Amino acid sequence: MQSGKFVVCRKFQVILISASDLEDVRKVFKMKVHARVSINSLAEKRTEADKHGGTSPKWSCTVEYTIGEYAVIQQGVMLVIKLYCERKLGDKYVGEVHTSIKELFDSSIKNGGNCSGAMTCPVHKGSKGVQGTLTFSYRFGDRITVKRPSKWKKLLQFGAVVLLRLALSSVDMEIEEIPIFTDPDVIE
Template identity: 35%
Template sequence: MECRKFEITLIFTIDLENLHRLCKMKVYARISLGNDPNTEKGTPIDQHSKTNPVWDYSMSYVIEESMVQHHGTMVVINLYCKRKLRDRYIGKGNVKSQGALKFSFRFRDKFYIDKLLLAESIRAWSHSAD
């Protein structure tokens, strides 16, 4: 099976709406490929920057070449504010009405991998991401 390594670095966001009036916002992001929960990975929580969180945090995936060629494949970046009782959803990177999100990504060279090995690798990486 033809695959590529996909690397994404979430750098920062600016001008998020302040959801905590009395204390600092603690923002983190959850990234998935095409809303597939099996591919979800997260950034650390930014403890210092309030409405302008900075992560400069990289994640990588092994994806099938067909996902690169298919224009409907989407990277979903959901932002959350850490809270004591339940984290609050802030918004998606691709539809947020206030603020800006900066990230970078790249695709590495193609390589071939056995389907069974790919499935085992994805399962192992998704469990180690948390």
């Protein structure tokens, strides 16, 4: 139930475990693959690159979000995991996985009711079809009520992110390394 200044939410954790048989997008050097996780392409969070796994990286990295209860029951809200190979001249796209938050939640409830689960999904790259697999687990926390961020605060945070991304684009630093943006976002 969402009313006024408060919103019912759940903590949502995604644990990226590994990928296998990815397309080798680097012909000379070994691939160093990292993942970028987002919900509906918002609040993107990035893993460290696996420098040793090549086309079968392993991470064991947890990313956490606070998502509104409406996002859990709404059919169109998607978990998006994009894989990239790190390179000095810019990261190279490897492929991605899309899955519905609602389907993850429904599946976890059916499998014992503990609000968690694990999946292995095909990694897609445009019209090329399947380019390997991605394995991850996930967990939905209990319902909590949090204060809804004001529209001004959201707008100011968005503006700050845009300005920082522009400023940091010439420096080798990611915005996720700045402490103000490391707290889980409320995704409604």
